[in-house]
Amino acid sequence: MIDLPLTLSPEVAAARANGAPIVALESTIITHGMPFPQNVETARRVEAEIRAQGAVPATIAIMDRRIHIGLTDAQLDALGQAKGVAKLSRADLAACLATGGTGATTVAATMICAHLAGIHVFATGGIGGVHRGAETSFDISADLRELAETPVTVVAAGAKAILDLPKTLEYLETLGVPVIAFGQDDFPAFWSRSSGLRAPLRMDSATAIAAAHRMRARLGLPGGQLIANPIPVDAEISRAEITPHIEAALAEAEARGIAAKAVTPFLLQRIFELTGGRSLTANIALVLNNARLAAAIASELAAKD
Secondary structure, three states: OOOOOEEEOHHHHHHHHHOOOEEEEOOHHHHOOOOOOHHHHHHHHHHHHHHHOOOEEEEEEEEOOEEEEOOOHHHHHHHHHOOOOEEEOOOOHHHHHHHOOOEEEOHHHHHHHHHHOOOOEEEOOOEOOEOOOHHHHOOEOHHHHHHHHOOOEEEEOEEOOOOOHHHHHHHHHHHOOOEEEEOOOEEEEOOEEEEEEEOOEEEOOHHHHHHHHHHHHHHOOOOOEEEEOOOOHHHOOOHHHHHHHHHHHHHHHHHOOOOHHHHHHHHHHHHHHHOOOHHHHHHHHHHHHHHHHHHHHHHHHHHHO
């Protein structure tokens, strides 16, 4: 780790030294997911939830040619108000570091950085996946390939509901990524507890998930695990209610020629507007829920190390 451009926050450095459980967190939810000050307030709530569960949060971002593993309060405030922050995945992570840019990490980039720092568990909202119309656009998130290559257990509320979920599950199966629904048989759909699709695997405890993570390492299998954790019942927006809003936002994006990395932020903003803000409330609830489960998994892994 001495030769890597990693800077651990004091809290994360102490956790590593003491063998305490650590949960990685992405930073695009701060820079591209919500406006200031809601973004910073939500990030602090998620970090506080992880601490309340006995683990240490490590929000990851690129600043001053360094990968910051854990942010101080001042850094979090600065990132939440920064302009022109790059949205980084595997393809542009190194370039941002080399050129001194400021970058927020997507699921893929967060997995890479967490693995470099020896962190095994990562909590996010929803992963990227196969976009609708991918058979002609070839628009498939790098998150899926990263799950097949980098040994980090990722806790998410499934894949974002704006995606082609059947194709996303099919692609994950092709890549050999374990997709494990937590506490139910159905694969969740971000704002909704069920996508109408059955998850390939089901586990009902953090202990079982941690055991599966260890066994993959023992067998020498590459890649991580996707833990599909359904949104809490009281925060859910049903599939019947959210689907018309998703279809309307997708049609508008196509009509306006919005593509590539601009698609997801546009769709999430339009759905926020179409639901009168309920989608953001649900998003915050599911991220907090994922943070709780990730902390429990990290604690199980730390106890057996």
